[in-house]
Amino acid sequence: MTDASLPLAGRHALVTGAGRGIGRAVALALAARGAALTLVARNARALAAVADEARAAGASSVGCEAVDLLDRDDLAELCETVAVSADVLVNNAGTAPSAPLEKTHDDLFDETLELNLRAPFALCRAALPEMASRAWGRVVNVASTAALEGFAYTSAYVASKHALLGLTRALSVEAAQRWKDADLTLNAVCPGFVDTDIVARSVERLVRVAGVDEAAARDRLAAMNPGGRLLRPDEVADAVLALVLEQPGARHGEALVLG
Ligand SMILES: NC(=O)c1ccc[n+]([C@@H]2O[C@H](COP(=O)([O-])OP(=O)(O)OC[C@H]3O[C@@H](n4cnc5c(N)ncnc54)[C@H](OP(=O)(O)O)[C@@H]3O)[C@@H](O)[C@H]2O)c1
Incomplete structure (x- = not known):
């Protein structure tokens, strides 16, 4: 019998960028619904502090992975060892550099796309087929209003968030076609400034x-x-949680705008 106050008991949630800000708030919201968590960020000490809060909030277990998502080997290992067992994947880690066009150097552009787009892509590729095999899964990509409109001096960021929303929509359609019997949803939240x-x-x-x-x-x-x-981080977390808790999932490939 499932406890109605702990709808995520028995579910494993992987949250990237969980050491502070929106990711921390998402982790605590999922913890309060009884999920088992894996928290990802580079700073191990920040993760450990959030893990303590998550245990106090009700997480059934908490693991920390101090991983730089820009490191392709570390990302591949995270995909192979952790993402494959995730029932809930929240791709939240991100960078938001600001620079005029001529100062948006190749390294800055590449790193922005690598963290904001390639890491979510790799984690989805590892997680989705396994979610489908267990017939249930929720992916929430933390995009931005910058996924929907242009802003000055942030060309790399705006491009990465538009692409992240495109990825969400494409995989949502692919999942619906390939895994009809699974209750699987992929959506994006698009907050303004938080x-x-x-x-x-x-x-x-x-x-x-x-x-x-x-x-x-x-x-x-x-x-x-x-x-x-x-916005406050917990307001974004509430939106993420609402998408995760839909039973059965009703929204597919949507961009939930928050502002
Ligand atoms: N704040 C806003 O106004 C706003 C608005 C719309 C969308 N968003 C989006 O929301 C997400 C979270 O933003 P936030 O405001 O909460 O940011 P934040 O406070 O700067 O937190 C970012 C998190 O990502 C982690 N992170 C950064 N680089 C990483 C890397 N290379 N590998 C692994 N983890 C990394 C950081 O931890 P470490 O530094 O320890 O790695 C931290 O836990 C981002 O995708 C952002 O684009 C934010």
């Missing part, structure tokens, strides 16, 4: 480049959000 380290770095940059004070810089970013305020 109050995390990424926004803190954007605020620093605005203070430096535009000469405004910190409060004005935060206001400027908040005004770009559809709702005119910065």
Whole structure:
């Protein structure tokens, strides 16, 4: 018998970028529903702190993988050893560099695409067939409003998030065709600005480049959000959780806009 308050008991969830920000909030939301977690980021100490919080929140077990997703060997090992057993995959780790076109060097462009697109692709490729073999799975890719519209000085980021949404849509259609009997969904969440380290770095940059004070810089970013305020990480986590908990999955290849 399943406990209604722990709908993810018996499910294994893999969350990338779980050491802080949105990934941490997603991990804690899944933990509170009883999932077994694997948390991924580079900083082992940050992961260990989130793991403690996740255990206290109700996770049935928590494993940490201190992995640099830009390292192809480490990523391949994560795919082979962990992603194959994931029932829930949240591709959240990401980088959001800002630079004008001429300063968007090849390395910056490649690293942005490698982390924001190639790592989610590799993890989906490892996880999806195994989810299908167990007849249930949820993939949520953390994209951005930058998956849906252009923003200045962020060509690599905008390109990577558009591509991540395209990947989500393509795999959603492929999964529906190939694994009709499995309750398998792939969706993206597309938040506007969320109050995390990424926004803190954007605020620093605005203070430096535009000469405004910190409060004005935060206001400027908040005004770009559809709702005119910065989102909290737990609001994004709630949206991710809603997609994971759909029973059976109703949304396929959707871009859930949050702002
Ligand atoms: N904040 C926003 O305004 C906003 C808006 C829309 C979408 N998003 C998206 O939401 C996601 C999370 O953003 P956030 O704001 O929570 O960012 P954040 O606070 O900077 O957290 C990023 C997480 O990713 C991990 N990470 C970064 N590079 C990594 C790498 N090479 N390998 C493994 N892990 C890595 C970081 O841990 P380590 O540094 O320890 O590796 C950290 O846990 C990103 O995909 C971002 O594009 C954010």
